[in-house]
Amino acid sequence: MKPLLQIALDELTMENALKVLSGGVDEIVDIIECGTVLIGSEGRKVVQQMRERYPHKKLVADFKIADSGKVMAGMLLDGKPDYLTVICAANQKTMKAVVDEIKDRNLTTEAQMELYGNWTFEELEQWKKIGISHVVLHHSVDEKGGWTQKELDLVRKLCEHDIHVTVTGGISYESIELFKGLPIFCIIAGRSIRKAENPAQEAQRMKDRIIEIWGN
Ligand code: 5RP
Numbered sequence: 001m002k003p004l005l006q007i008a009l010d011e012l013t014m015e016n017a018l019k020v021l022s023g024g025v026d027e028i029v030d031i032i033e034c035g036t037v038l039i040g041s042e043g044r045k046v047v048q049q050m051r052e053r054y055p056h057k058k059l060v061a062d063f064k065i066a067d068s069g070k071v072m073a074g075m076l077l078d079g080k081p082d083y084l085t086v087i088c089a090a091n092q093k094t095m096k097a098v099v100d101e102i103k104d105r106n107l108t109t110e111a112q113m114e115l116y117g118n119w120t121f122e123e124l125e126q127w128k129k130i131g132i133s134h135v136v137l138h139h140s141v142d143e144k145g146g147w148t149q150k151e152l153d154l155v156r157k158l159c160e161h162d163i164h165v166t167v168t169g170g171i172s173y174e175s176i177e178l179f180k181g182l183p184i185f186c187i188i189a190g191r192s193i194r195k196a197e198n199p200a201q202e203a204q205r206m207k208d209r210i211i212e213i214w215g216n
Helices: 014-028 036-042 045-053 069-077 092-104 121-130 149-159 174-179 199-214
Strands: 004-009 031-034 058-065 083-087 110-115 134-138 164-168 186-189
Touching: 004 014, 004 058, 004 164, 004 199, 014 031, 014 036, 014 045, 014 199, 031 045, 036 045, 036 058, 045 058, 058 069, 058 110, 069 083, 069 092, 083 092, 092 110, 092 121, 134 149, 149 164, 149 174, 174 199, 186 199
Parallel strands: 004 031, 004 186, 031 058, 058 083, 083 110, 110 134, 134 164, 164 186
Antiparallel strands: none
8 A cells, every 4th residue: 555645734824724735736636744843833723623624534633742641642543533642651541531532422533642852662663553554754844854764764664553654744755765665654845845936736646656656
């Protein structure tokens, strides 16, 4: 299966986020992400607004929940996202509270674990027991330089663990190739699409590149 393409909308305003999507990006990408920056800047209402505008599109609420799992998940789940992110540094009780809140609301939302910094494969197995079997491996936006061999080896190892593996951070048309041969669930691109002269053209170019590498 080829990886899906997700646009990370890390804009400061909903108006700018919608501008990025206009012109065809919304049709081209598989998943629309209400980014941490957008939710932090405009509030949880953006998830609901995006859902109203795109009722049938896969939607991510990326707020990297770290604590107060029930309340934080609840406020984002009002927008019925398909995916909701939790950060790996969170207490496992917080992770469980997020998963329980999804269940209590009878939603099909999937909790994704955002991998930053220190975590272990032992913890990964514990997260799976809690009900989280989708991880997002980050190359930090604040990191200078591209993906390192160490990070790519980690992606490969994660792919051997019977979970969905999504990758993000500084991914462009040129760097998609780095993940060749790996069963990646989704490639997230923010700046490389948002800052392109023609975002729709760039999103299409990236989508075509994914098909060239993984097949259709
Ligand atoms: C940061 C994020 C970013 O949205 C994601 O990593 C995309 O980054 P880039 O703009 O480098 O493609 O989750 O918190």
